[in-house]
Amino acid sequence: MDLEFDWSQEDIQHRREIREFIERELPDNWDEISQHGPGGDSQAAFSRRFCGRMAEKGWLTQHWPAEYGGRDCEAWRHSIVGEELWAIGEPRGSQYMNVNWIGPAIMQYGTEAQKRLHLPKISAGDVLWCQGFSEPEAGSDLAALRTRAERRGEGDEAVYVINGSKIWTSYCNHADYIFLLVRTDPESTRTKGISVLLVPMDTPGIEIREIPSVVGERYFHEVFFTDVRVPAGVLLGEENNGWGVVNYALQFERIGAARYARAAVTLDHIAEVAAERGLM
Structure with a gap:
């Protein structure tokens, strides 16, 4: 044919x-x-x-x-x-x-x-969105990420408390939300224990620092998370099974x-x- x-x-x-x-x-x-x-x-x-x-x-x-x-x-x-x-x-x-x-x-x-x-x-x-993937020691090796999200509380009162950092993050200086990869199981390694959170960028505890770049201003940034508290309802997919979500997203x-x-x-x-x- x-x-x-x-x-x-x-x-x-x-x-x-x-x-x-x-x-x-x-x-x-x-x-x-x-x-x-x-x-x-x-x-x-x-x-x-x-x-x-x-x-x-x-x-x-x-x-x-x-x-x-x-x-x-x-x-x-x-x-x-x-x-x-x-x-x-x-x-x-x-x-x-x-x-x-x-x-x-x-x-x-x-x-x-x-x-x-x-x-x-x-x-x-x-x-406007940005993606929180790469970290100082987890760039191309995304499964090595360390940014931690600890779940606290139960039911409607449950929250995640996020600590860690991302690097080489594009577009975050104007973003309303970040598609954030975190480790929700502290005992896990590699692709296990990873979750995806849809986090508003105006949440207290988020700090953005621009990285000077030869490809244009406002292009790359570091994003720091210090005791950032978000409702547990921002979890996308199942907790600790975010690697499947990431693989699906990266197809597109x-x-x-x-x-x-x-x-x-x-x-x-x-x-x-x-x-x-x-x-x-």
Whole structure:
């Protein structure tokens, strides 16, 4: 059986619509707004308006199920959106993460209360998230994480008390929530005893420190947690079984981040400059 790799006419038309939308919505000073990347102050602020306009069009989460604010579109539509937006510097800012994998993880593992709280905000383009994964001694080896969350109390009064730190955290300086990996079983090792918490970033005890970076201001940070108390209801999935949640989420993490589209534009620009200087 022959496979058809070309875009359908409907997809081609949708790509045209996205480009026309970008042309209308991006301001004349977009290069200035986006110079520090999705983590920059101005781009983070702009992302709320831009994503709100995308949501009004029904495009921000169009590949999501309709019951969660989507339009039941095929994933290819999401790929088209990602390619076009990354090519011009990602005006969704950090909200591409919301759409790509944070929302789907909440759909899969969240309680009904968590779905009601978080999914409408993501689908409306009105919330910023960051991910709390890497630690000073647990970067690529994520299972070595040490940030601790101790459960205290029972029933509705139960809380988690969080202590530890994360590093190389993007977008946290403007985030409303952090998708946080913690160790809830102090006797556990490696992938056992890990849980995921959906923590509001304005919770007392959270401190953010920027890490100077060559890739742009406001890009990387350290996040410190000192006796941070959150309701036990922020637990996503089962306690001590967060590794499965993480594996599920990471299936989606990079799919919608079409950095290759941005790289292609950059390489074309380099080639143009080289040609102008007689180097090609």
